[in-house]
Amino acid sequence: MPNRVRYAPSPTGFLHIGNARTALFNYLFARKTGGQMIVRIEDTDTERNVDTGIENQLSMLKWLGIDWDESIDRPGDYGPYRQLERLDIYQAIAQQLMDQGHAYKCYCTKEELEAEKAAQIARGEDKYHYSRKCLHAPEQDKPYAIRFLVPENQTYTFHDLVKGEVTFKSEDIGDWVMVKQNGIPTYNFACAVDDHFMEITHVLRGEDHITNTPRQMMIYHALGWDVPTYGHMTLIVNQHGKKLSKRDGDIIQFIEQYKNLGYAPEALFNFIALLGFSPGEQELLTPAELIEVFSAEKLSNHPATFDPQKLQFINHQTLKNLDLETFKTYTKPHLEAAGLITDQDEAWVDSLLEVFQERTTYGQEIVPLTESFLNAPFEWDEEMRTLMQEEGVKVLLQTFKDGLDPHHFDPVTLKAWIKESGQKTGAKGKMLFMPLRIATTASMHGPELPKLMHLLGFETILERLEKSLQWVVSS
Numbered sequence: 045m046p047n048r049v050r051y052a053p054s055p056t057g058f059l060h061i062g063n064a065r066t067a068l069f070n071y072l073f074a075r076k077t078g079g080q081m082i083v084r085i086e087d088t089d090t091e092r093n094v095d096t097g098i099e100n101q102l103s104m105l106k107w108l109g110i111d112w113d114e115s116i117d118r119p120g121d122y123g124p125y126r127q128l129e130r131l132d133i134y135q136a137i138a139q140q141l142m143d144q145g146h147a148y149k150c151y152c153t154k155e156e157l158e159a160e161k162a163a164q165i166a167r168g169e170d171k172y173h174y175s176r177k178c179l180h181a182p183e184q185d186k187p188y189a190i191r192f193l194v195p196e197n198q199t200y201t202f203h204d205l206v207k208g209e210v211t212f213k214s215e216d217i218g219d220w221v222m223v224k225q226n227g228i229p230t231y232n233f234a235c236a237v238d239d240h241f242m243e244i245t246h247v248l249r250g251e252d253h254i255t256n257t258p259r260q261m262m263i264y265h266a267l268g269w270d271v272p273t274y275g276h277m278t279l280i281v282n283q284h285g286k287k288l289s290k291r292d293g294d295i296i297q298f299i300e301q302y303k304n305l306g307y308a309p310e311a312l313f314n315f316i317a318l319l320g321f322s323p324g325e326q327e328l329l330t331p332a333e334l335i336e337v338f339s340a341e342k343l344s345n346h347p348a349t350f351d352p353q354k355l356q357f358i359n360h361q362t363l364k365n366l367d368l369e370t371f372k373t374y375t376k377p378h379l380e381a382a383g384l385i386t387d388q389d390e391a392w393v394d395s396l397l398e399v400f401q402e403r404t405t406y407g408q409e410i411v412p413l414t415e416s417f418l419n420a421p422f423e424w425d426e427e428m429r430t431l432m433q434e435e436g437v438k439v440l441l442q443t444f445k446d447g448l449d450p451h452h453f454d455p456v457t458l459k460a461w462i463k464e465s466g467q468k469t470g471a472k473g474k475m476l477f478m479p480l481r482i483a484t485t486a487s488m489h490g491p492e493l494p495k496l497m498h499l500l501g502f503e504t505i506l507e508r509l510e511k512s513l514q515w516v517v518s519s
């Protein structure tokens with residue numbers, strides 16, 4: 045039987061980096077082992093659900109390059125894949141557990157439970173456990189929750205794929221609510237029932253769920269079901285070693301934000317895969333390579349540090365190696381939004397992107413790069429002034445300027461014209477390119493000069509050459 049894993053998002057908001065990691069490891073595991081990946085929607089916390097939560101999360105998973113075999117958009121044989129559509133299943137199992145003496149109705153009101161809790165705290169008991177007041181209560185015509193009757197003196201031990209052997213004691217867990225008064229199951233109950241009926245073989249999820257595992261095992265044991273294999277992935281921490289919190293303003297944490305900033309999905313995929321997984325020396329890996337090298341044994345037991353610089357590095361490397369058309373999809377929309385493309389033609393955009401591709405870390409960065417290039421002050425330093433006083437500079441600038449044609453102001457023509465100006469004036473090598481570069485860009489280094497001239501445009505170049513000539517003549 046193939047491995048079956050699941051990613052079980054709650055539709056409570058946008059796709060967070062931590063959830064994306066859970067989805068990604070499940071995906072890698074399924075694809076590596078020839079297993080199946082299920083996306084189950086855990087929408088039982090109705091107050092926290094947001095309308096577009098699921099569409100957004102699924103579309104962001106797809107954008108990242110994660111796909112699945114069964115879910116609400118691709119039903120298989122184990123549906124429905126949305127928990128609120130499975131209420132009759134939970135109801136039947138809850139009834140079975142009650143009939144077998146593993147669960148009971150609890151008629152306590154919220155106020156009664158709060159008073160009970162306050163009294164236990166006042167007595168100095170450190171952990172609140174339900175008092176079992178309703179364990180033998182007679183049937184009543186009142187709303188009720190269904191509680192699981194936690195067995196006495198039991199230990200729950202499992203071999204976690206990441207943490208090794210983990211044990212919990214039943215005495216630390218009070219009789220917990222399986223079904224709320226409104227008839228909706230709690231997470232632990234619904235999750236155990238679904239994992240069983242969906243024939244999930246491996247449950248890979250975040251470490252924050254590890255204390256839920258014994259509760260879920262209780263359901264399995266009570267019903268004689270086989271317990272799946274668990275793997276709880278370590279925390280993601282910030283660079284100060286603190287658990288990454290959604291309120292951590294320094295770190296961008298939602299996948300959509302990265303998409304909007306012009307990050308490449310394959311770079312993000314690569315970065316997220318390294319949060320708690322060490323493939324070895326090589327860090328730049330494509331999704332296919334990551335599937336190839338993945339193994340659950342290589343999941344780290346140490347907290348994974350979210351290093352924004354590493355993400356930038358990976359993304360930079362990825363963008364650098366894209367063909368121009370693909371690079372354009374990450375950058376051009378930002379140039380347009382910033383109003384930097386007005387009446388320029390496509391060749392201008394291409395030159396701009398060719399010039400800056402090497403330096404762009406993420407798509408939106410093209411905007412400040414372009415702005416600082418176009419708006420850079422035209423000023424020479426001492427070294428430039430010295431060079432511009434050399435012999436032959438004046439005639440070179442004059443010749444070059446006189447032959448410029450506003451109707452043929454493209455990189456190819458400009459390149460040929462630079463060469464020809466050299467031949468006409470006898471200027472060669474450094475003494476050909478350097479004066480022209482200084483006279484048009486006030487810089488001694490940079491990307492290809494004909495492209496820069498093209499980007500700055502005929503008017504600006506002419507104006508700068510005239511200004512430079514005046515200086516050369518008068519100095």
Ligand code: GLU
Nearest residue numbers: 052053054086235249253
């Ligand atoms: N719905 C849970 C969450 O979003 C899933 C937990 C699990 O994978 O069991 O955290």
